[in-house]
Amino acid sequence: MKILLIFFILTLQLISVQSFNFSATGYSGGSLMLDSGKLWISDSAKYLAKLPDWRIIINDTKHERWINEGRFTLFKNTDENLMIFIRDLNTDDAGRYAVDVDQETRIYMILNLEEDSCCDVSKRVTVNSGETAVFSCEYSHNQIHHAKVIFKEERDSVKSVIHTTARIREEGRVHMSDDGQRNVLSVSITAVTADDGGVYLCGVWVRENSYNYSTLHTIHLHVITEVGVSTVTGSSGAALMIKCEHPQHKTNTRYICKESSAGCSEEWMENGDVSVDDDTRAGVLMVFFRELKAADAGTYRCGVKDSEYTERFTQLQLKVRHDGEYPKVMNESVHLGGEVKISCQIPEQQNKNYFCKEDDHKSCQIRRVSKDPQLTPAGSVGSEERVFTVSISNPSVRDAGVYWCGAETRDTHLTFISLTTKIQLSVISDDFSMKTEISIIIITGVCVIALLAVGFPLTVCIIGHKRTGKNCTAEKKTRGKTTSSDSGHDQTVSPDGASSAGLLYASVTFQKHQESLSEAGVTFRTSQVYSDYTTVVLPQ
Template sequence: MRAGIIIIIIFLTLCLISGQVLCFKVIGCSGGSVMFKCMYKSDEQHNSTPLNQREFYDQLKGKYFYISKSVFIKCVISTETQRRWVYNERFALYDDENSRFFTVFIRNLNREDAGKYICGNNQKWSHDVELEVNNNSSSCGTSVIRSAYIGQTITFSCEYEHGFKTHTKVLYRVNGDPVLVLNSSQSSQSSEEKFILSDSQKDHFTVTIRDISAAERGVYLCGVERDGADKPPSEKITHITFIKEIELKVLRQITSVQVEAYISKSVFIKCKFPEEFKENKKFIQKDSSKEISVDEQNQWIPHGKVHMFDDTSAGVLKVFISDLTAADEATYRCGMNTADDHLFMKIRLKINQGDNFRESSESVAVIGESVKLSCNSPEKQQLIKHICKENKKKICQSISSSEKQRFEFSDSTAGVYTASISNVSPRDAGVYWCGAETRHEHLTSVSLTNKHQLTLTMPPVIGREGDSVEIKCPYDEKHTEEACLRSGKCLSKEVKYLCKGKCFTKDAQNIIRSDEDHVIKPRISVKDDTELNLFTVNMTELRAEDAGKYWCAVRDVFNLPLELMIIMKDAVIHEASVGGSASISCKHIRNQTQKLFCRGDQPNICIRDGARVSSNKRINGRFSLTEETSAGVFTVKISDLREEDAGKYWCAEESSGSFIFTEVQLHVTREMISDTKRETSQETEKPEITSSGTETVQETEKPDSFCQRL
């Protein structure tokens, strides 16, 4: 311990010996790096070193760099090898005996590195080095990552303090060994040079790298040459202070593809990477802007209107860009980071200003049935058609194509195709986009052109006056009590609702809740079957005023409409002969309603296929309609009767989607008879409504002849 103290005292004394440069000061930047040279000494200088110090060094081999702290000396790095860098964590040493010096390089400096060091040779000489580490600049120790693709020209800046404006600026490259790349006192700006350094002599200098290749990847250090003082440097340069570190990633292009999309529409792009890199971190980059990294895998990550999904199972980066504008036309790079290389796909996105596609359309589908959506194809020759559904974030994430069975696709005319969804379920409600695919080896794009708002409704429920009906409301599994408890997001059992009018709106009338007892509402009872995910409401003693649009709901996330159609108890039977005419009187209960007369086995089929005559279309060929509002009837006349006119018709009145029907049976005979009609009561003529909603009409006894009817 006492020997260590003696050595330090001797070193401090040697720094004061006149005419001998035995010690020097090195100033570094916290978080930055520093490089300095230890010059060889003559044999005479070595012999002047005290004997006890020489004995300590004589035990060492080659060149060394030691830290001298308090009462101990600790080896940092040493070497016996010439003209090759050796490393020890953050420290590196290079011995070039032809140049009469060796170089010490320290990276990522911190305050604890400050202090006294010794560099020298164990046989002849040594230097005392004082390392100072400060952090008096906002640019001190800055570290950035820049990416460039092969062939690109990139420029970056290196900030420095104003006091260094006259100092020589340097750029070193650290790709294994540190190598000088640029020196501001020697560099020119030839148009053929790969690297160009331009010094503003104000607060920064810039470095430009042209026509980047894979060889340019690595870490670059910006620095200033200086001596041991903070004043402009003297002719003797002792060290270099590096104030900024730039890691340059060079991306290798896999493919280059042009993708066409349309203004105000959307585009879906899939970038497929090699199998061995499928779990590597992905990114998207627009023009020369900063990379947008996908920090989370296997989930959609938003960045403005650009959404990204890193699908690690398939090695695919999905990119969805919505609400396209002219400003979105650019060159994009869909890339991936690796340890020693970076891959990317170049995408030239072209935004077409005009198109012949509809802005949007709306369709209503009945649950359990099918619906057709009409789509435009931007290119006639494309074989693979697509349709996708937006999620809550308006990302069209679920792409289904003609290669799958979920949808059926068929071409109708040139550039137009139809996507059919069969067996529609509650989950199918929402916004859909359709478009056609462009496929390349590593990249697939779907330009989405048509927007469809698909609203779902339950099949209509048909009930007869005085009878009862069941209204069945299916709901998603996530609204079951078990799912509720499993998720931990609800405090009690999910309550289901049946409302007349859309639930949770001011005009809605709550009919019943799943947690209410039927005693409160005697005509209505409820059953919630959580195994079938089915909420069933039974309504008895039906009345005309029960007709209307009802909504099934669970909170405000599940609102599904259905139509309750009421058939009045009394039916109408009308008989007439071929060639004659029939005048059928239809009673109506409510004023200010739309009157209709249509044909069909069921009221809903009658409405779907269209009315023969109505309040809006009073004459239609041989059919005509007149209203007698004061008498509460409207009359439909059918002239020039034919045998095929016989069948079931319906008198209907409609108000805001609420339908009330009266059944009409028209018999047409070949005999010449007078125009007669007969009303029958529900008890004798009422059709039976089966569990499936269809009706069977009891046979009505027909008279054998006109005379018998008299």
């Protein structure tokens, strides 16, 4: 009885839900768009799953006209029909899908995928604003008799631009021609504006009994607008800063690239001598060339992206001269709390003086030292140069580092700062000075003591020699023999077996007998042994 009841319920569900079976063929790498022919009902939740495991892609979602999950989109076209759109097809997408249009309508779609070199690559096309954009789309040879279409993706829809079976068709500024012999659609858009940027889909429209589908190529059209052209010249080996200013687009992406035959690339920044800093608060992109080289010369674009497919830029012509005159390199030092004056020479034709300090990020911007640098013009030093002086007063240890002098030139959207003089500034602290002075005093004292230790005995000996007219004599401590007089006032020392050539250095100690009351002094006797250096120790 229960089995019969379950079978009855399932039968009622199958009768109440209408199902439709579609089949479409796409190409790996391309896109596919299917018109279900069923009305889009905004109040009904949409459901999309891949069979046989019922992997959910879109789960019971309601929307007025557009539901997107990754590469899969359900949307309402101008005829208010439900459209199924799958981008960038791959082999895993092949299979059977279930799509719930509403509570009473379900579509089963079988997607077949084929490989064809005609349809496996999306294209990127870049065009300047005001010029003509040209692109082409190939299609399979077995689709030659089908209608040809061009779509453009909008924010929450896909707009039909051209839909025709004719060989040539023109809609406003869009022109399409079909070359049936080469199986190629050629498309051109004249007088391109920023609004023309975006994603285009071109291909073949296949009509079936109750539904239609299209196999499509993807074209990414980028529209760029040139707002100005500037030229700057820097010296080989010197530094150069470029400010790309877009204050009205602070949150937008800023960039700088170098033009070449392959397009505009940012790979030139990988040489290690260039750093880029994007200041989002000021809307300024700062580019710092630490050491200009001949390879840096060329044409650059410094711009900002208005959207994913539109941007505006200033073209920059960078020239590098090799005159050998710049950069000038200087080494300066200043005591902590002192003052240093730096003379900077810059080309005469430059405009505004500029003084900056390199930081850890290898950028160079005006920096506050302990006291703001005072820039004082000091007149011209030649017909093609001028000099200005920077005074740094009361510096701290943090003010030590690499500084640059240069000149700033402003343009409409760019500011150039040519840095021609490099200064290595050292700040000497008081602790360092005091330690140095103490070290010098200690070394000097040690030297004086050493000299006294050697010089005093020598001096005593010389004085004694002058008074008596006799040379100092003494015994060798290890070999000498000492004789003493009991009288306590006459002591002599003579070496054993002494000869005039045997003893050169000796030490003699004279002691007075404790019980002696005599006031007699010490006398030296003539000896056969002479010494040029003698140490004499007298009792107190």
